Every structure is written in structure tokens, then in C-alpha cells.
Amino acid sequence: MNDDNNGNSILSTFEIPDGPYAVSPLIENVPKEYEYSCIEYYEQHIYLATTSGILLHYYELDPGNFTLISEVNFNEDRSMKIDSITLLPKVDRALVLSEGRIKMFLLPEFAPASNVPSIMNIRALSVLRYVETSKCYSCYLYTPNLVKQVSITSKEIKVERKFNIKGIKTASPSRDIKNIIAAVKNSYAVINLEKESTTPLFQVSEAADVELSPIVTKFGKNDFIVTCGISNDESCMGLILNGDGEITHGTVVIESYPSAIVVDSPYVLTELSGPKSIQIHLIKENEDPRVVQYIKNELPFHISKLGNPFITRQFNKDLIEKLRFAPLIAKDLQFRDEQERAYVARNMNLECGMVVFGKSGIYSICRKPFILTISSYGEETISVLENFINEDSKNNYERLEKEYAQLLYVLLLTLHTESLDRKLVKIWLRYADVVDIRILMFLLGYEVYGDLWIQNGLVDLTKKLHSLKLVHKCTDIHKLITSLKLQLKKNYKDGLKDSVNVFLSLDLILLKSNIKDGNVCVDDYEPTSYQEIAKELSKYEKEYSETLISIYERTNDIPSLLDLLRMVDIERLMHYLDSNFAELPNTYSQEIAADDIRLALTECDESIVVKVLQLMKKLNMDEKKLISSLEDSKTKVILLERLGADSPQDLTFLYEYYKAKFTTLSAKLIETLGMPLTEYVTNMTYSKPSFKEYLQIKLGDKTDYKACLDFGKKLLKVEHDINPKEGSILDDIDATYILRVMIMDFDALLENLGCEKMLDIYLSWNDFITVERLLQLDKQMFLRVYDHYLSFNCPKIVIQFLTRNIYRMNDSEQVVTVLEKIPSDIHISVLYDVLFPLFRKKNELSHNLRIKKGVFRNSNKCMNDIQSRLEQ
Structure with missing residues (x-):
């Protein structure tokens, strides 16, 4: 409701030392001719009452700009102090109490409700609850002689029950509304209305000749605070009781008897009438109440707790600066910076339920947001943060504030821990859904991938921690990061913000460690990290060529795979091209294929040549055109040898090539x-x-x-x-x-x-x-x-x-x-x-020979004998 202001940037009439509360102006100019007695707020409307019976109605036309739109006199006949304004928002009505008379007013216009008679002789009232079935409020009205339980609608105030309890000056009902803590005459008492019984407790004034105004105020859900004293000027006690009248907390020592007490647990704010100040106590379990702040003014003023809180913009400027995300590792993009500011501003719904008011104006008095109260990064702040983090968040703003506190909590733990171990990492992981785990990697001095934005209020602290070289607190960083990654995958992978870059950052830390150890395995890393891993490994292409080949195959990065194979293994290049011909990208043209073939043929390996020829066949390459395009004679010869040289030109080329090679080699050999x-x-x-x-x-x-030998044989053949x-x-x-x-x-x-x-x-x-x-x-x-x-x-x-x-x-x-x-x-x-x-x-x-001669002579003799016989 009020504009962005620093808590101390208000009229110099207020003295506001450092403490949990800040004061900021709502309406600085109010009529100076009046003394003001009470105030209420309802949907951009402020209702301010005076001791003379005037009711001022202000309306917020623009954010932070209230205009007086009406001024009504409670009683036209005479001046009457307005004691209280009680809002009944569900029936659009308000009850105004003035000197024992209750009159109903319309909301939000704050005009008297016609046809609803006033009720007289009322000292105080308590709103019990809204009854949904009958669309009415149930209230207690306290008169000098009895207590009335009434039901109030927009059209009437109807008495439902009466309790024969006399002398109540003020009271507050317990949670079950059967008992009330009341001030009866000069004593506090526990009153059971059903039984109409009274149990006296303490004296309001310990001095018989001094009358003090009793105060009964709710403290939390079940307790009450009452005041006892001797005089208005001397110190007094604030006693915190439960519904049975038992003291539950330590005694609150108040500087002088207060005009009013407002409870904003765990704080108690007391309006001191004498010194024109507010004394603020902090109440904690098992600790004595202690004063934490004074707020003073030169002019008299009052404090009031409103029935309906309003949205304050008092701290917006500081909060937006702290809570907006800013780049820790990223380009400072103005467009995103504006978006971050707007996002936080949209969620700035801080409620303020208290005001101080008087002739100096109307001011909000708001407890400072938690993150604005942190002034130390010492070890003692860790427990404060831990307590805050464990509280439930009721709205988007509280969620943003808790996320800020969670990051600050783990940062301070990391700063103050002696050893950065799994125990600390486990705490980081506890908040991994809101605290980017890459911040821890940044603190340890490692490269972080992706844009890393954190709350602007923690950027400087994070950078200072980064400069401290906290990695030295860890004895085995590789083991720690490995464990961290496993836990993230197990518990947070699906809901982790920017998980790709988170795991990429972890993988690159592990990769560099593995490179030092000479042990890199593709399966140790996330598929989404392969591209960056390949970039890193390309610095060590020869040592990790197999790993790179595996990555390129898994990512289907065919161009990179082919480039690597060209460098390290021509035979595998040819095998890959032959086996994966159908999967080659459209960019793999015949010109590129021809270059690969020329490169492969330089290896002069029989198996490579076979694969080259198979590839040429699949590509339907023009063999003669390829051969004619070859500038390297050796490559050309290899291809001609496999394909066959049938033209005189090719044969002559081979002859001259073989002749030159053979002549050179043979001459060398003969020598x-x-x-x-x-x-x-x-x-x-x-x-x-x-x-x-x-x-x-x-x-x-x-x-x-x-x-x-080889060239000689080929030469002879050609x-x-x-x-x-x-x-x-x-x-x-x-x-x-x-x-x-x-x-x-x-x-x-x-x-x-x-x-x-x-x-x-x-x-x-x-x-x-x-x-x-x-x-x-x-x-x-x-x-x-x-x-x-x-x-x-x-x-x-x-x-x-x-x-x-x-x-x-x-x-x-x-x-x-x-x-x-x-x-x-x-x-x-x-x-x-x-x-x-x-x-x-x-x-x-x-x-x-002799035998043959003998056989011949014998044979010749026989032939001669036969011839002689024939002649006879």
C-alpha cells in the first residue's frame, strides 16, 4: 500500500534505531485539529477516528496515494470519543463503539447503516466467529451488568444469549469461547460463561488509590497478555497466561504502564503514553523476554493492530534487489534482468497488519523481512537460517525468501565447514530442487556449463567464496563428484532444473580427472554430455580416438566420425563407408567420396583397396574419371592395378611409373x-x-x-x-x-x-x-x-x-x-x-654287349641253317 521506502526514510520526528521493525508513511498529512483514537483498514480504505467523534474515510486512488473522501460525525449532537472500529467484512459492515454506544456502518463507504438501531451501554465487544450457515457474525457484547452473545447480519444485531456476569471492563475469549479472560473492576479473572463462574487472578493496579486501564490482548492461539502496575509512570509487568489463567512465559517488564499492547508473535509492542514511544520485546521459549527496539516520536501517537492487513511495498526496492536472479556465470542480458525484476515484483505481497497514527500522520509499522535482517555471515547465522528454513511458506513471496535463505544456508555451511565431504554434499542435495548444484562446482573452482543465475543479493558472497579455493577442503574430489552425480540421478534427475547442463558440468569434472588417470569410459557419462566430452577429448585425439569414435557413433555425428577415421584409421574409414553406405548423410557427395578414396589408396593395403572398389561400385563412380582426376601417381597406379589398365595411355603410364621406380631402386640395390x-x-x-x-x-x-622385386615383375608384365x-x-x-x-x-x-x-x-x-x-x-x-x-x-x-x-x-x-x-x-x-x-x-x-653278340651269332647261324635247308 505504501510506496517503496527504506525503513528509516520517513519524517525526522520518528527515531527508529536498528531493529526488527521499520516505519514507513502511508498518509503524512492528516487534519491537525483532531486528536486520533483508533483506526482500521479495509480493501484500500482507511477509516480514522478521533476523540471528538469524527470519522475520516481515506481511499487509495493510486498505489500509495490516499485521498480523504468523506468526513462523518458519529453524533451530531455532541462530541464523543470513538473507542473502537470493528470490521465485519463478510457482511460488509463495521461496528463503531463510542462512549458505550455501538452503531453499524456500511463497508466500504463507511456511512451509518439505516434501519439498524444503535445499542447502548456497551463497554467492549469481542468477535467470536463467522457462522457460514446463517451468514452472520457471533459476538460478545460486554455491559456493566451482563454479557450478551449476539448475532450480527447486515440488517440487524440480534441478542442470542445473556450471561449474568457484571463489571467487565474489557475481555478476550479463549479458543473454545467458553472461557474469557476479563478485567472485572480492578482484577483480571477467568470467567466461564456457561457456568457464570469467575476465578480471580491478579490486580490491575497494585495501588488502591491509582486506577489503571486494564489490557487483555491475545498472544498466539491460546494465550493472553495482561498488564499489572502501580502507576502510569512506573514500570509494570506484562503477564502471559493460558485460558486457565496460568502463566506460560516469563514476565515482560514494561518501562511504564502502556496505553495499548499489540502482539506480533514472537514480538510484543507496547505503547508507552508518557515518553511517546513504542517498546518492543522479543518473547522466546525458555528465555527471558528482552527489549530489542524502541520507536519514538516528538508527537503523541498510537499503535493499532488492524483487523485486515494490507500489502506493503515498503521493502520492495531492497527485496527486489536481493531476490531477483542475476548472472553468476552468464551474459548480463538486460531483457532477462528486467524479467527477473518484474517476476519478483509480481510476487511481492508482504502483508502489514499494524500502523502507528497521530497528528504526525499514519504510518505502517512492519516487521522487516527475514532476509533484510541478516547482517552477518558468521557461523552463528547458520542456526538462524536453519530455523527459518524449517518454517512453512504461505505464499509465493515467502517461497522466494526461503529459497534465498536455503542458498545462503548451504553457502555458509560450505564456508565454515572444516572438510568438504559427503555429509555437506548431502545437505546441498537436500535443496537441489531450488539451489542449483552447479553453484557448488563453481565454489570448488570448476568450469560450469550453461547460464548460472542466482539471487542477486548472494552474487558477491558466492564470488568471494569462489576465490577462497574451497576445493582444498576436499580430500578426494573425484569420489565426491561421482557420489554427487549418482545421488542426483537417483533422486532429482526428472525434476532438476537445467539438468542437461548440471550433468554436463559434473561429467566434465569427472572427464578431466579420468584423463589424468588415463581411464576414460564413455558409459560413465550422460548421453547429453557427449558433444562437450568429444570437444574435450579432441585435444587428445590420438590417445582417445576409440572413445571419440564410440561417442560419434552413439550421437550419429557422422561428419566428425569420418574426419577422425580419416586421421587415425583409413581402413576403418573404408569399412564404415562400405557398411553404413545407406546411412551416410546427403552432404556426403561423390566429390568427398573421391577424396576419401584417394586418401585410402595412399595406404597401399590390399584390404583397403578391396573396400575402396566396393565403395566405388556402390557409389556408381566413374572409374576412368576418378583415375584421371588423381594427381598422385602412386594412388593412380594402385587403382589401375586393381581395375586393370586396358588403354595404351594407362599401360604407358604404368610402364613409365614402374620403369622409374625400378630403375631407381635397382641402381641403389646394385650399389x-x-x-x-x-x-x-x-x-x-x-x-x-x-x-x-x-x-x-x-x-x-x-x-x-x-x-x-615387385616393380621389376610388374614392369616386365606391362x-x-x-x-x-x-x-x-x-x-x-x-x-x-x-x-x-x-x-x-x-x-x-x-x-x-x-x-x-x-x-x-x-x-x-x-x-x-x-x-x-x-x-x-x-x-x-x-x-x-x-x-x-x-x-x-x-x-x-x-x-x-x-x-x-x-x-x-x-x-x-x-x-x-x-x-x-x-x-x-x-x-x-x-x-x-x-x-x-x-x-x-x-x-x-x-x-x-657280349651276350648280345653271342645271341646275334647264334641267331645268325640259325638263319643260315634255315636258308640252306630251303635251298635244298
């Missing part, structure tokens, strides 16, 4: 063969491997040797395809015939060179094994080889040669020649095992 060749030729061990095998043993592990009748390039570059021996098999070499030429070559290399192989083809070369070995003057070679090959001789003349040429330094006994079969064979041949 390295000097020593091995000499070693082989001078080695006179007859059982040594063939020259070709020797080269394989010596050079087989060398990449150049293998490549030279050479033959181009022109099979022309000579070979080997004729020009292989004068030693070593290259031919390396790359050509025996039969091809034989066809190309002939047996005679081959024998010359292998004899020059002392390749004993291959020479023997040639002897199998032409036994007539035996003596030539024999003569060559005799030239070595090495009996061992001759003996081994004869031992291994003498059986090849069938010609007796050759045998004789061999025997004749055996060197004299070779003892015949050494060759016994070799020569004996020859001699035996020779004898067998001679013997067979």
Missing part, C-alpha cells in the same frame, strides 16, 4: 651388392644356397629389395603387354644379369637367355646348385662344367661335383674322359665310392 657378390663368388662351399636364395637371405628384410616382341629394358640396365635372376623365375629366365647363356652366368657366380639344375636339362654340358671346376685346382669341388652328378653320364667315352682328367693329387681311393658304380656299370654294359 649395395658389391660386397655380398664377392662373398658369394669366393665361397667355395659346394652346398651353399643358390645365388637367388643367397640374395633373398641377404636382402630379404630390406624394403628396397622387396620393392625392387612391357610384355605393350609390345611382347620387342626387347626388354633389362637389356639396357642389367649387364650383370643379377636383376633378371632376382625378378624372373627359372623357366622364364631359361626362355629369355637359353641354357648356354645361363650356364655361363651361373658358372661365373660359382652357383653350384643352379648349375646342377641346368645339367638336368642338358647332360651334354657335364664335361664343360667338369673342366670348369678342374680349373679351380680345388679337389674338394671336383669330388663333390662328381659325387653328386656322375650318375648323369651314360656315355662310356665321357666316363673315360672324366677318369682321364682326374687330377693326380686326388687319390683314386677317395673316388672309390664314386667310380665303383661307373666301373660296374661299364662291366655290365660290356657283359651285356
Whole structure:
């Protein structure tokens, strides 16, 4: 109802030290000619009464702007003090009590109700309840001689019962309305109306010659506060009683006898008539009441508790600044900032049920909102916050205030705890539905994902805590964050605000820890975190390529997957493209495929080439176009080798490529063969491997040797395809015939060179094994080889040669020649095992020859005999 004001920004006539209550103006200008006695509020209407019987009616035309719209005299005949205004809002009526007379007024216009007679001789009244069935209020009216129970509607005041209790000055009914706490003459008493019995309690005035005005005020639901004293100027006691008259709390010591008491539990506000001030006590269980604040004014004023509270905007400015959300980690967006302010403002429905009033004006006196009373972040504040948090929230504003207190509570716990452990995390989790758990991660110094907005009043504190490096309070942060995440998933995942970024923030903390340990498993993280996890892991692409591949497959991030496979595993790239051809995105064009194929072919792996060809087939790629687009000769050759080169242009390209490679490699190889060749030729061990095998043993592990063989064979094939009748390039570059021996098999070499030429070559290399192989083809070369070995003057070679090959001789003349040429330094006994079969064979041949001659002579004689007989 009142405008936004700081609690101390009012007329200087008020002295308001720091405390739980603040005063703010509602109407500063009231007629100065009146003394004011009571006040009430009803739906933007203020009804102000005077000691002279004038009733002023103010209406709030605009927020915070009250205008006097009527001024009514209670009694036109004479001035009469207005003692009280009692609102009956459900029947749109008010009861005005003035010097024992009750008159009914209309609400909200506050005009006398016609045709409803006044009731006389009334000292006080108590509203009991509204009866829904009969649409009336039930009330007690206290007269000097009895108590009347009446029912009040908008049209009449009807007496229902009478109780024969006399002398009541003021009273307040108990909760069950059977008993009342009343001031009877100079004593307080408990009165049972049903039984019409009175139980005296205490004296109002302890001095017989001093009369004090009794006060009976409700304290909570079941208790009452009454005052006892000696005089108006001396201190007095406020006693808190239950409905049976028993004292339930400590004694409230009041500076002087009050004019009025207002209870705003747990506070008691007493209006002191002498010093023009309000004394405020705090009442707590098991503690003595204590004064917490004084409010003073230069001019007399009164305090009143209203029947209907009003909405105050007294603290709105400060509250909106504290409660509105502001960015902790986010861009400060002006639009959202305005939205946050508007949201809090819409929920600012703080009620105020008390006013102070007098010639200085009408002022609200409101208890400061809880969050505005917090002045310390010390450890003692934690218990205060805990008590507040445990109270129930009645409206949206109280919910906002509680959420603020909950965040402050966990912040202070985190600040003051010695160890940041599961116990503290459990408390954070208790409020996870309203306190963003990412705030804890921010305090620990970790990166937080998403926009993180918190109450503006706690931004500075949170940032200061962040600077304290609170992570050092935790002994095992990885274990703590893991436990935190598990509990969030178990209890809060569905209702967690911005859960994606919450779990992403947790996952990235765990990921970085796992990277340090070298143990990253995709299943440890939320699928919604995969994209950011992939970004982080891409810094370690080689180490965690398999993990990245798994993430890309799960998220169907095909472009990223293909990029990674291009870098780490071409074969898998081809396999993936081949196996998932149907799922490839539309953006995967033939141009991209051609690039991938060109990249894959650089690997020169047979399995990759197979997959490349399969992919080309599925893509219906133009093979010739692809080949012609290839700039890398090696890649082009690989593809031509697989697809086949049928055009002269392609064959010529292959020929030139193979020729260049073979020429370079063979020249390099020949340079390295000097020593091995000499070693082989001078080695006179007859059982040594063939020259070709020797080269394989010596050079087989060398990449150049293998490549030279491969290119040489391919060169010869293409050479033959181009022109099979022309000579070979080997004729020009292989004068030693070593290259031919390396790359050509025996039969091809034989066809190309002939047996005679081959024998010359292998004899020059002392390749004993291959020479023997040639002897199998032409036994007539035996003596030539024999003569060559005799030239070595090495009996061992001759003996081994004869031992291994003498059986090849069938010609007796050759045998004789061999025997004749055996060197004299070779003892015949050494060759016994070799020569004996020859001699035996020779004898067998001679013997067979003699038999054949004898058979022939006998046969010839028989034929001659037969011829002679025939002639006779």
C-alpha cells in the first residue's frame, strides 16, 4: 500500500534505531485539529477516528496515494470519543463503539447503516466467529451488568444469549469461547460463561488509590497478555497466561504502564503514553523476554493492530534487489534482468497488519523481512537460517525468501565447514530442487556449463567464496563428484532444473580427472554430455580416438566420425563407408567420396583397396574419371592395378611409373651388392644356397629389395603387354644379369637367355646348385662344367661335383674322359665310392654287349641253317 521506502526514510520526528521493525508513511498529512483514537483498514480504505467523534474515510486512488473522501460525525449532537472500529467484512459492515454506544456502518463507504438501531451501554465487544450457515457474525457484547452473545447480519444485531456476569471492563475469549479472560473492576479473572463462574487472578493496579486501564490482548492461539502496575509512570509487568489463567512465559517488564499492547508473535509492542514511544520485546521459549527496539516520536501517537492487513511495498526496492536472479556465470542480458525484476515484483505481497497514527500522520509499522535482517555471515547465522528454513511458506513471496535463505544456508555451511565431504554434499542435495548444484562446482573452482543465475543479493558472497579455493577442503574430489552425480540421478534427475547442463558440468569434472588417470569410459557419462566430452577429448585425439569414435557413433555425428577415421584409421574409414553406405548423410557427395578414396589408396593395403572398389561400385563412380582426376601417381597406379589398365595411355603410364621406380631402386640395390657378390663368388662351399636364395637371405628384410622385386615383375608384365616382341629394358640396365635372376623365375629366365647363356652366368657366380639344375636339362654340358671346376685346382669341388652328378653320364667315352682328367693329387681311393658304380656299370654294359653278340651269332647261324635247308 505504501510506496517503496527504506525503513528509516520517513519524517525526522520518528527515531527508529536498528531493529526488527521499520516505519514507513502511508498518509503524512492528516487534519491537525483532531486528536486520533483508533483506526482500521479495509480493501484500500482507511477509516480514522478521533476523540471528538469524527470519522475520516481515506481511499487509495493510486498505489500509495490516499485521498480523504468523506468526513462523518458519529453524533451530531455532541462530541464523543470513538473507542473502537470493528470490521465485519463478510457482511460488509463495521461496528463503531463510542462512549458505550455501538452503531453499524456500511463497508466500504463507511456511512451509518439505516434501519439498524444503535445499542447502548456497551463497554467492549469481542468477535467470536463467522457462522457460514446463517451468514452472520457471533459476538460478545460486554455491559456493566451482563454479557450478551449476539448475532450480527447486515440488517440487524440480534441478542442470542445473556450471561449474568457484571463489571467487565474489557475481555478476550479463549479458543473454545467458553472461557474469557476479563478485567472485572480492578482484577483480571477467568470467567466461564456457561457456568457464570469467575476465578480471580491478579490486580490491575497494585495501588488502591491509582486506577489503571486494564489490557487483555491475545498472544498466539491460546494465550493472553495482561498488564499489572502501580502507576502510569512506573514500570509494570506484562503477564502471559493460558485460558486457565496460568502463566506460560516469563514476565515482560514494561518501562511504564502502556496505553495499548499489540502482539506480533514472537514480538510484543507496547505503547508507552508518557515518553511517546513504542517498546518492543522479543518473547522466546525458555528465555527471558528482552527489549530489542524502541520507536519514538516528538508527537503523541498510537499503535493499532488492524483487523485486515494490507500489502506493503515498503521493502520492495531492497527485496527486489536481493531476490531477483542475476548472472553468476552468464551474459548480463538486460531483457532477462528486467524479467527477473518484474517476476519478483509480481510476487511481492508482504502483508502489514499494524500502523502507528497521530497528528504526525499514519504510518505502517512492519516487521522487516527475514532476509533484510541478516547482517552477518558468521557461523552463528547458520542456526538462524536453519530455523527459518524449517518454517512453512504461505505464499509465493515467502517461497522466494526461503529459497534465498536455503542458498545462503548451504553457502555458509560450505564456508565454515572444516572438510568438504559427503555429509555437506548431502545437505546441498537436500535443496537441489531450488539451489542449483552447479553453484557448488563453481565454489570448488570448476568450469560450469550453461547460464548460472542466482539471487542477486548472494552474487558477491558466492564470488568471494569462489576465490577462497574451497576445493582444498576436499580430500578426494573425484569420489565426491561421482557420489554427487549418482545421488542426483537417483533422486532429482526428472525434476532438476537445467539438468542437461548440471550433468554436463559434473561429467566434465569427472572427464578431466579420468584423463589424468588415463581411464576414460564413455558409459560413465550422460548421453547429453557427449558433444562437450568429444570437444574435450579432441585435444587428445590420438590417445582417445576409440572413445571419440564410440561417442560419434552413439550421437550419429557422422561428419566428425569420418574426419577422425580419416586421421587415425583409413581402413576403418573404408569399412564404415562400405557398411553404413545407406546411412551416410546427403552432404556426403561423390566429390568427398573421391577424396576419401584417394586418401585410402595412399595406404597401399590390399584390404583397403578391396573396400575402396566396393565403395566405388556402390557409389556408381566413374572409374576412368576418378583415375584421371588423381594427381598422385602412386594412388593412380594402385587403382589401375586393381581395375586393370586396358588403354595404351594407362599401360604407358604404368610402364613409365614402374620403369622409374625400378630403375631407381635397382641402381641403389646394385650399389649395395658389391660386397655380398664377392662373398658369394669366393665361397667355395659346394652346398651353399643358390645365388637367388643367397640374395633373398641377404636382402630379404630390406624394403628396397622387396620393392625392387615387385616393380621389376610388374614392369616386365606391362612391357610384355605393350609390345611382347620387342626387347626388354633389362637389356639396357642389367649387364650383370643379377636383376633378371632376382625378378624372373627359372623357366622364364631359361626362355629369355637359353641354357648356354645361363650356364655361363651361373658358372661365373660359382652357383653350384643352379648349375646342377641346368645339367638336368642338358647332360651334354657335364664335361664343360667338369673342366670348369678342374680349373679351380680345388679337389674338394671336383669330388663333390662328381659325387653328386656322375650318375648323369651314360656315355662310356665321357666316363673315360672324366677318369682321364682326374687330377693326380686326388687319390683314386677317395673316388672309390664314386667310380665303383661307373666301373660296374661299364662291366655290365660290356657283359651285356657280349651276350648280345653271342645271341646275334647264334641267331645268325640259325638263319643260315634255315636258308640252306630251303635251298635244298
